[in-house]
Amino acid sequence: MAELFDDIFKESKIFSKREVLSPHYIPHNLLFRDKQMQDIAKYMTPSLKGERGRNVFVYGKTGTGKTSCIKSVIEKVKGLPISKARITYINCRVYNSRYRILHKIVSDYLPLYAKRGYGIVDIYERIINWIEEDGKILVVVLDEIDSIKDLDDLVYTLTRANSDIKAGGITIVGVSNKVSFKEVLDPRSLSTLDENEIAFPPYNSNELSQIVKERVSEGFVKGVVDPAAVNLAAALAAKDSGDARLALKIIAKAGELAEEKGMTAVGPNEVTEAAKFAEEEIAYEIINTLPEHQRLIVYAIALLSLQGSRYKRLSNEGEQYLFSGDIYQKYVSVSQSLQKEAKSSRWYRKFISDLDMQGIIMSYESGKGIRGHTKLIKLAYPPEKIKESIEKTLQRDTAL
Ligand SMILES: Nc1ncnc2c1ncn2[C@@H]1O[C@H](COP(=O)(O)OP(=O)(O)OP(=O)(O)O)[C@@H](O)[C@H]1O
Ligand SMILES: [Mg+2]
Structure with a gap:
């Protein structure tokens, strides 16, 4: 049987250090991001000195290095002689609610307390007391902040904490790759979050x-x-x-x-x-990770792209684009056939810009003439493959 494992121990002729190419690897050297790293460091400086800093909002398309840069700054901070600041990195795709985030903070810093399963008010007070003990500054990095279901509540709670805390404070660093997510935020949360902004261009x-x-x-x-x-x-x-x-x-x-x-x-x-x-x-x-209704929209686009011919006259450099309005109608009928309530067309437009930002679709505004001004949309991936993979996720969901 020994030969079963031969391949594992055979030295690769191609890779010398395979883990360097894993998606989780953080490179030592983040090229073309000096300005962003310096900005992150600059905005964190007051917190590191034990003063209350201003909140920061970091944004940019997927794969532009936001998470890597933030994590790398956090690593560098670990080597500094700081006494009052505590930085906590939270992946909000996993910790996606106010409760889970506050609970995570308690688990990180007060693990004995976290085990006892207290309610949110107790946890909140415990965090405040812990900060006040010696005037700590807690920097909460909320990566993929748009995944938090009750973000307005969380921002409100953290802001209120700052007025409750007599010594020390909390600073928020929010990170997102969604443009339109700001629009759904309560204006008060928004003005709290984007006191400073750092952009990551593609x-x-x-x-x-x-x-x-x-x-x-x-x-x-x-x-x-x-x-x-x-x-x-x-x-x-x-x-x-x-x-x-x-x-x-x-x-x-x-x-x-x-x-x-x-x-x-x-x-x-x-x-x-x-x-x-x-x-x-x-x-x-x-x-696979898209919220249900966004998935249904992508599904509607895939179905229409496969039906095809009706739209061919709109071809752009030989590629097929669809009318935004037609997609919405298809989405409504797909939702109905699955006995789900379709979202409003206003929500739909927001979803569309999210999908565009994530690179799942490509869209552009038509000039005058084609049904007035309208958005033209096309999938960035082969529609058959997309259709198949969504059907799998739909089966999985209905089996639950
Ligand atoms: N400037 C860079 N130099 C070297 N590698 C980079 C750089 N920027 C990004 N990468 C690499 O690209 C991948 C994606 O980067 P990262 O996860 O930081 O992106 P992101 O902006 O957080 O994306 P998302 O919005 O999807 O979370 C990682 O493997 C990272 O190592
Ligand atoms: Mg990221």
């Missing part, structure tokens, strides 16, 4: 090339990856979204494909093949 193809190149030199056997392959991976990701995660995923997958084929080099062909896999994988991951 990377261009040249920047992505350098990011990929650096990672290749850390994780691949020297000389194995053709520079043309690096540039192609970067160009493909830049064209779609400027997303470094996608660029890195493509090159990692290209390496795996080369390895499977027993090759000793990674060239543009492997990258082209890998790009297809990588895009699909990312699409599925995103679609």
Whole structure:
């Protein structure tokens, strides 16, 4: 049986350090983000000195390095001689409510207390007392802040805490990749959150090339990856979204494909093949985590794209775009057939801009002439694959 495991111990001819290409790896050197890192550090400085700082709102499209930069700043802070500040990083996709977040803070700093299952008022008071003990400054980093269901309540509670606390305070660092999420916030929460803003613009193809190149030199056997392959991976990701995660995923997958084929080099062909896999994988991951109604909208778009022909005359560079209004109608009928209540068209427009931001769809405003001004929309991924994967998630949900 020993040969079963032979492959595991065989040295790879392609990868020298595979973990460097994992999505969880945080590179030592975050290229093109000096300004953003400095801004994060600058805005955290008062807190680190034990003074109340202003809240910060960090935003930018997916894969622009927000999480990596914040985590890397937090790591650097750990090496500093600070006494009063405590920084807590919270992934709000997991801790997605006020209760869970306050409970997480207590579990991190007062673990014995957290075990006893107190209610929210007790937890709140315990945190306040702990801060007041010696005038601590608690910096709460809320990554993917848009996932919090009762964000207005949370922001209200944390703001109120600051007026209850006599010594010390709480600073919020919110992070999001959704543009339109601000619109649904209570104006009071919004003005609390964006006292300072830091923007993360998408990377261009040249920047992505350098990011990929650096990672290749850390994780691949020297000389194995053709520079043309690096540039192609970067160009493909830049064209779609400027997303470094996608660029890195493509090159990692290209390496795996080369390895499977027993090759000793990674060239543009492997990258082209890998790009297809990588895009699909990312699409599925995103679609699987989308809220139900957004998924139904994507489903409606996939169905209409497959029906196709009626819209072909609107083709743009040979590609098919759909009318926003038609998609809404299809979404309503899909919802009805699943016995779900469709959301209003106002909500629909917000969803559409979220989907655009996440790179799941592409949209643009039509000029005058086509039904007045309207939005034209197209899926960024092959409709058949999308349709199949959503049908799977729908089956899973109805089986619950
Ligand atoms: N400037 C950079 N230099 C090197 N690697 C980078 C850089 N920016 C991003 N990456 C890499 O790209 C991937 C995505 O980055 P990250 O998770 O920080 O993005 P994000 O902005 O938080 O995305 P999302 O909005 O989807 O959460 C990670 O693997 C990260 O290591
Ligand atoms: Mg992130």
